[in-house]
Amino acid sequence: MPSAKLALSPKKMPVQARSTFTVESIFTATIQVLRDVGLERLTTTRVAERAGTSVGTLYQYFPNKNALLLAVLERHLLFVVQSIENACKDARCKPIADIAATLVNAFVDAKLHDVDASVALIPVRHKLGEEMVVRYTQRVEIAICDVLMTAQDVKFGDLRTIAFILTKAALGPVQALLETGAHPVLTQAVRGHLIVMINSYLRSFMIENR
Amino acid sequence: MPSAKLALSPKKMPVQARSTFTVESIFTATIQVLRDVGLERLTTTRVAERAGTSVGTLYQYFPNKNALLLAVLERHLLFVVQSIENACKDARCKPIADIAATLVNAFVDAKLHDVDASVALIPVRHKLGEEMVVRYTQRVEIAICDVLMTAQDVKFGDLRTIAFILTKAALGPVQALLETGAHPVLTQAVRGHLIVMINSYLRSFMIENR
Amino acid sequence: MPSAKLALSPKKMPVQARSTFTVESIFTATIQVLRDVGLERLTTTRVAERAGTSVGTLYQYFPNKNALLLAVLERHLLFVVQSIENACKDARCKPIADIAATLVNAFVDAKLHDVDASVALIPVRHKLGEEMVVRYTQRVEIAICDVLMTAQDVKFGDLRTIAFILTKAALGPVQALLETGAHPVLTQAVRGHLIVMINSYLRSFMIENR
Amino acid sequence: MPSAKLALSPKKMPVQARSTFTVESIFTATIQVLRDVGLERLTTTRVAERAGTSVGTLYQYFPNKNALLLAVLERHLLFVVQSIENACKDARCKPIADIAATLVNAFVDAKLHDVDASVALIPVRHKLGEEMVVRYTQRVEIAICDVLMTAQDVKFGDLRTIAFILTKAALGPVQALLETGAHPVLTQAVRGHLIVMINSYLRSFMIENR
DNA sequence: CATGAATGAGTCTTCATTCAT
């Protein structure tokens, strides 16, 4: 089992405008290279070229290839997680149907916000990001437990399991959607079905009707 | 020379007992190496050593490394898909609740039948098996469409979408389960929740009560 | 301070005739490259080329560049140390003058036996071999302590210090000799002076005339 | 671009106090870096950082890395050589025993004056300084020939060889002493033994008792 | 003058694949 390489955090904080721009280009280039040639054939040199810089510069900001990949992944996960956390905040104290819809919509929207990045990062997640994904997933589950507890109309037992199932059951179809290109029509169908599924699933496991 | 992706099917059918045994050892060794050092550090030499043969022999049966990995993946997928197909056959014409339970149980059982293999093959699937997975997934969806049409008590519209959601929504939690080691208690909980979820989901989308 | 890299012992023992030959070529090539372009510009590829093989083959027998260099150094040190140990054995129980002459001659002969190698390995010793040199130096000092104790005519106190000084005081001039090309005339002069120096040094520190 | 070996002398003479200070910091930093991480991992950037400046500034005073290292080495050699030359001046016309003691003491004192620097510069000498060392060694040998000719009590033939042996025979043990950390007790022992050795060596080669 | 971001040639090392024995 792959054990994490050390020193995965950026070597140097970009302080000048030029640096910030360089780092930004590298991020973008990484997604593009991932999309165009795949993780398998992504090389640091290729990323640097695509970013319009040199390998040396890349290594000034990222201690190694994995760190770069993880940085890109983290940025994406952070966006998704924060979207969901915000949605959870908005949905507090609403009826369960609203919560289900809000959550599913936030999740689908976040994932589809940058389809390229979402798709490109799938292999990264599976090759390097397991631990990071687990960390962020926990944040999501906590946020979900939180909203569910505030649901206006119903109450749940075993919230941890419910949040687990709910998160993964939504992830599966959305991931599959992304892998096939996220056709708009299919997307809408998936969105609708997920809302219904989550909603009916939650209703099945409520323990008390307030 | 590492190059072509073609010729991915076994070079020769093992016709003799010795050959079969060799191929079998290589399969087993592949899973073990995958489990012990990860896909990243799996080398053909290492697999051969573990299998008690030489690289040369390995290449006698598999044209290249990817072919080997795909063969192992395919064997696993085939087992899972056939389990589900059989379950579908058994569940024909039953009430929807029975169908849901049968499907989920078959799926969970198949995935957990050889946890080592299931876990070990996750990265293989993501690195090489996308296309193969799609192919087998389609078989599953077809089988599911089939049973659902025969359900004793209800009838559905848009079966394709339902089969898609159903498959992926079950896959997500089970995959996550495997990645965390498939603890028996959690496994039972997931199994129960999935049955309820699938069941209530299907009920939500039936268009007619026979 | 440079800390030793791990895994410095050969990866694989050469068992076939072909392998032995290959390893031998690599040893020779290393000395030649060292002589021709210096340690600074010695690359594993260059060594392999010079040896008439490929880098890959080189790495089949040596886990990394340092291991190669150290193996070559060790072989050289072993030859020198064994020469001295043999000389010590031969000189046991002789008069002190004979011992001094035997030791100096054995040392000078061993060092000049393969001038190319001796010269080529100087930088290797200083960059990587400190520890190994210390180890072999101890063997030499022990051997010297041994002979000195058997000297027919005299007896010494503080043998450890005497052996230390003796070894290093002889090494200095011989090393310098090598660095300047070991001209035969100078060599003979150095040999003679060293014998006299060692002899008179030992006489100065004997504590008892038997 | 790493290339030419020319232009190894300082680019500019530090004329202002600030410059002198900067150069001084860089010298000190070089020794420290050498001591802490070794020549192998000494980088110009690291030296500049340690000196509290930037690489750019470093390159204002030294045309390249080697020039910097050689400058540091030269300063050290100059100190040692001048110490010996002064000792030689002081020892003129004294009896041979006094000359021997004075020389050895001057040499040991000079080398141990800054143990850190002496130790740190060993690899530099072997990687870059051969030629410079030869140059300074010649100055030492000339100075030694000079004193020996003025010895009150004895006279020598073949002074060049004697000076050569004498210098190298003293260098060997002192170098070894430094490499092992120059423990005070051992240092005193070495000092005493060297004085005796040099003295008896010289007596053995005098050709005339005045 | 000082700074430190950018450059990219140059090294080590790995490993899929072949083929002589």
Added chain:
DNA sequence: GATGAATGAAGACTCATTCAT
């Protein structure tokens, strides 16, 4: 058929040096 030594293309990463700010 089996073996495992040989091959060498490919990729990660370093660091001396420059030069725009």
